[in-house]
Amino acid sequence: MFKPIIAAMLLWASLFASLAAGAPSGSPASPSPSMLPPESKVDRDARMKWWREAKFGMFIHWGVYSVPAGVYDGKPIGGIGEWIMNRGKIPVARYAQYTKQFNPVKFDADRWVKTAKYAGMKYIVITSKHHDGFAMFHSKTSPYNIYDATPFKRDPLKELAAACKKQGIKLGFYYSQAQDWHHPGGAAAGGHWDKAQDGSMDKYLKDVAVPEIKEILTNYGPVAVLWFDTPKDMTKERAEMILPLLKLQPGIIWNNRLGGGYKGDTETPEQHIPPQGFKDRDWETCMTMNGTWGFKKDDHNWKSVETLLHNLIDIASKGGNYLLNVGPTSEGLIPEPSVERLGEIGKWMKVNGEAIYGTTATPFTQPLAWGRCTKKVDDAGATLYLHVFTWPTDGKLTVPGIKNEAEAAYLLADTEKKPLATKATDGGGLTIDLPATAPDPISSTIVLRVKGELDINQPPAPPPQPDKKPAKGKKKQKQS
Ligand code: FHN
Numbered sequence: 001m002f003k004p005i006i007a008a009m010l011l012w013a014s015l016f017a018s019l020a021a022g023a024p025s026g027s028p029a030s031p032s033p034s035m036l037p038p039e040s041k042v043d044r045d046a047r048m049k050w051w052r053e054a055k056f057g058m059f060i061h062w063g064v065y066s067v068p069a070g071v072y073d074g075k076p077i078g079g080i081g082e083w084i085m086n087r088g089k090i091p092v093a094r095y096a097q098y099t100k101q102f103n104p105v106k107f108d109a110d111r112w113v114k115t116a117k118y119a120g121m122k123y124i125v126i127t128s129k130h131h132d133g134f135a136m137f138h139s140k141t142s143p144y145n146i147y148d149a150t151p152f153k154r155d156p157l158k159e160l161a162a163a164c165k166k167q168g169i170k171l172g173f174y175y176s177q178a179q180d181w182h183h184p185g186g187a188a189a190g191g192h193w194d195k196a197q198d199g200s201m202d203k204y205l206k207d208v209a210v211p212e213i214k215e216i217l218t219n220y221g222p223v224a225v226l227w228f229d230t231p232k233d234m235t236k237e238r239a240e241m242i243l244p245l246l247k248l249q250p251g252i253i254w255n256n257r258l259g260g261g262y263k264g265d266t267e268t269p270e271q272h273i274p275p276q277g278f279k280d281r282d283w284e285t286c287m288t289m290n291g292t293w294g295f296k297k298d299d300h301n302w303k304s305v306e307t308l309l310h311n312l313i314d315i316a317s318k319g320g321n322y323l324l325n326v327g328p329t330s331e332g333l334i335p336e337p338s339v340e341r342l343g344e345i346g347k348w349m350k351v352n353g354e355a356i357y358g359t360t361a362t363p364f365t366q367p368l369a370w371g372r373c374t375k376k377v378d379d380a381g382a383t384l385y386l387h388v389f390t391w392p393t394d395g396k397l398t399v400p401g402i403k404n405e406a407e408a409a410y411l412l413a414d415t416e417k418k419p420l421a422t423k424a425t426d427g428g429g430l431t432i433d434l435p436a437t438a439p440d441p442i443s444s445t446i447v448l449r450v451k452g453e454l455d456i457n458q459p460p461a462p463p464p465q466p467d468k469k470p471a472k473g474k475k476k477q478k479q480s
Helices: 003-020 039-053 079-085 092-102 108-121 156-167 203-217 237-247 305-316 334-357
Strands: 055-061 121-127 169-174 225-228 284-289 322-327 373-375 381-386 396-400 406-411 420-425 430-435 444-451
Touching: 003 322, 003 420, 039 284, 039 322, 055 108, 108 121, 108 381, 121 203, 121 225, 156 381, 169 203, 203 237, 203 444, 225 305, 284 305, 305 334, 322 406, 334 444, 381 396, 406 420
Parallel strands: 055 121, 055 322, 121 169, 169 225, 284 322
Antiparallel strands: 373 381, 381 444, 396 430, 406 444, 420 430
């Protein structure tokens, strides 16, 4: 008599646990040594080194959803483009019809990589399979893939892997391990809407997710990142069906969305920047440039270059990485507004990249009135990069509380490094004399080199806050 109640409670508990696993805080154990080889801190730091220095990457959401591009049966479907199948409750067979129209002949892997590189991005993470269950690679596991099910007959991930290798940029794969709205047994947020989706999740994991992940980790050369997502219904046992596959790529970095309580290497705040970053955890904010990850033809809600650059700097100043999304079209093109913005970011990065790559978080515990700070510390002292968003009208930049002796100060945009005068102020801190106009209207960088270990007179840092998604509709990012 009590059995159904207990079963329901257990189901609820496991559902709650799996959903919570998507949240960065509170997830318990790291992988057990029996699943992955044990790793010392030194080895871990070596594995994470390139990623920590990279700071800026390109997220690519590309799939069959770029064909309907937000419109089903002549009606616009609300929400993010790659969710159209779920939001529109499109039957499995009907959605699969879009594959026949998916022929992205304008796809040029070299051009995509060039666009990312020009913007100053150091790595790419692309959807190898999103929640719609469609593999964007030539899978031998399921015929529901871009090679076998479309007129395209090419493997874009192979081409992208070759282009990344040629141009010296790291490549990672996103893989939706739990949600799969095509293959029977795959999870679906809100539940299945088509009988064709019903089945055993364990069987789906065994017959689809595990072999496909094995394929992407075997057939595409070095895979820098594996990006799991929405661990719906992922119990510890289910996560452990996937975990050993990571051994196929010993240097791989994986995120915190596998589920089953596994924390992975990185926290992944989405569409927001946690006010104080994360303590003792690597993290990466992923963000769209407009309002969708996958292409939607009617979404013109683009963020301005200023917003995007300020986000990048803000994230770096808090110790994180920025994974900025593009959603290519069904023709295989990165939308022009994205390319334009990436070009502008690239111009800024050419001048100011030194103040982003390889930096660590600000040493200041309080917000800086004029902008943000990143730093590089060495045995002899520290280099502070002062990112000035608001150029002081009185020509004096105040650096609060810093007690170290200033060795040099100059504009990063000034190739001659003409010294800027500095003056210690009473009670700690210093001022830097600036030219009347800012070299860059969005953010200008002052390099401040100081001697010795950083010594700043300031209140202690506030205790770290749990990462919280801002409430819907609150604090919208400025669009262009
Ligand atoms: O449901 C997905 C969404 O489509 C997109 O892929 C983002 C990117 O982080 N992740 C999920 C929502 O958290």
